[in-house]
Amino acid sequence: MSEDTGLVKSLRAALAGAPEDVTLRLHLAELLLVTGEQDAAVSEAAVVLQYAPGNAKARDLMARAMAAPGPASAEAPPVQERSAAGGAAGFDWRAAEGQVRDVVPPRFVEQEAPLAVDGSGDPGDADAWEVDAPGTVRLADVGGMQEVKDRLEAAFLAPMRNPELRKLYGKSLRGGLLLYGPPGCGKTFIARAVAGELGASFLSVSVNDVLDMWIGNSERNMHEIFATARRQAPCVVFLDELDALGGKRSRTQHSGMRNTVNQLLTELDGIDAQANEGVFVLAATNLPWDVDLALRRPGRLDRTLLVLPPDAPAREAILRYHLRDRPIENVDLGKLAKATDGLSGADLAHVCESAAETALLDSARTGTVRMIGMKDLLGAVKAVVPSTEAWFSSARNVAMFANEGGMYDDLLAYLKKKRKL
Template identity: 75%
Template sequence: MSNESPLIQSMRTAVAAAPADVPLRLHLAELLLGEGLGEAAVAEAAVALQHAPGDAGARALMMRAMGLPTPADDKAEKAEKPEEPAAPGPSAGFDWAAAENEVAGAVPPRFVTPARAAGPGVGAPEAPLAADGSGDPGDATAWEVDTPGSVTLADVGGMQEIKERLEAAFLAPMRNPELGRLYGKSLRGGLLMYGPPGCGKTFIARAVAGELGASFMSVSINDVLDMWMGNSERNMHEVFETARRQAPCVLFLDEVDALGAKRSRMQHGGMRNTVNQLLTELDGVGGANEGVFVLAATNVPWDVDIALRRPGRLDRTLLVLPPDAPAREAILRYHLRDRPIESVDLGKLVKVTEDLSGADLAHVCESASERALLDSTRTGVVRMINMKDLLGAAKEVRPSTDPWFASARNVAMFANEGGMYDELLAYLKRKRKL
């Protein structure tokens, strides 16, 4: 500090007064780097990246402060370097296998592979995207309809039991409209997904749309609710009209407990009218909902109006639980795919992350990255994310699903009307949470 110029000391005072001002902090880092204070510049750049993780300028400045080449330096070097004639070689192309064997001892593997018999085609394929909401492309805004996507249930890692139930109870009849007509089955349907938050209900809804080759439309309370009398009901009607025009269409009602809360608990007549409108639209008088598949998701199914679960509306339910072992492996692979890692034993990591939701697993990967980043900042040596970082992060993260199960247990035990929560009771007994 005593060797710093008055200008740098003044800049430090300004940064202390506005710690979240990223451009100001980067200007201080530039001044520090110009004075030859590389470690101090790295520390300021690291703080800037915490406020703005995607800031390319902060990343480039940190690399310069550490003495590493930046992408701009690489481009300049390539531009100055004259193009060399291609070396003669066999027409078959570069021998990648030989090159990989040559550098195998110098470059550590990204993942630790469990010991098993080797042979051609033994390696497992890249894990699919998992049901964690993180691989999720994002909810559609009001009136915005996504065209049939490429995401299907095959992209949901693990959760085989959920896939089988979806196939038997919902997808199979929808895929065979001729057979449905033979048996008098309407080409429409409703399914209510419930479970703890962060377990991939939205992603599953998108996968169902992909399985059916249908458009996808996501709606939440913000898209419907309006301060003016009558506008909320009109918005609800327009949502269903848009889905009918785009049929076949999967209409996803996110947080349906807000859109269709129990009317017996409502004091405000306007919201009661909105729930009534939702019930009317679900009925689809005159077969208007043909080709509209309504999926709804909630964390609190006991707060959903009972009329919504009447036959012909959201009459089928699906419990979406925390990811199983194959799903956890797929989620971890997804969130580590673009991060610098070495010697990560996914099998061990999957075991210590039991009961974590998809969102919790994403947080584990993020926390491990922060550990490696801060360590690199302190030592001045950039290192990979290793197993120690991931295990330390997993130890600190507590399952965010525990409060949900604490509430759901009482409902499942004492308010299991019609056996709706039988599947939840079986899971709680299996996990010894009763």
């Protein structure tokens, strides 16, 4: 017995250096079974099956070890009959799996929920759409932009706050508003502020949430989004990058994309007059001229609002926000706001980041920490090219030569005011 014990130790030492040696591990398991260490033999056979799941010798050895009596019994372990598949006849594999659960990981993981035929999951699961609870952001948190706030007040907020007057004048809570303008000017933030003012849930939708490779799934996703919003009413549905979700069907060659736009039109109309009551649809785009015209007909996204680069009060509020947690001294926000005319909110954030980077590098070089000053901020302003210029270059031609029905009158007025025509 001592000789066998020494051999077991030698085999274990050898396996420590070559754990994947199936032949060596089978030899160790056989020896453990002979010495009466059935549990250890089962464990070693299980490890063999981990590396070689179809190893018949390992399965046979495990069956013998689990059927063998303990070391206190004087009887030799009975050899079970072999089945045609190479395993032991009548062997309880479920019990064996339970015993080796901590040694061998499961080969297959069960799905938590059944999949649909197309592999996309349960199509009727409305909880798949993430609806944010009413937020704390209000229009008062949006600096400046008073004209935008006034339009929003007339379109959504005043009817919501005055239900008696709404009923008297027959004003429905249905409605859609299209926010358009250059990128980085706060369209998404304004949409969240509207939801906060209404005390409404917020459901943000992008093209990735809707489009699907399987035929019919994109339309179903669009329907489920609006069905969820109706259940969560009052709810603001924010359609981001509307030019991607509702592009002109005449320019779309793929039938699936055209069907998705058709489904969006159907959902905006509602099944009946009251279907979308309490569902407020806000959409945002940088390219309103690429949006399908049917989406902008009365009863759908029939009101448009131009969101321009922030005015002076808004720039001051944005700069204050991005500098609030940074070490600054003698910063004149009024002067800085004047110097940043034409910059978007994203540009202003980049100005603050660049100024902080300059101060950080100087502090690292000199070994002395210094504050961020006006010199850093004004230097960053000079280095930043307004990201809105490219957008205005494209929008200028559209406003001048494709302004059907006065759709872009507000944009023309702004371009004339800024002498960009």
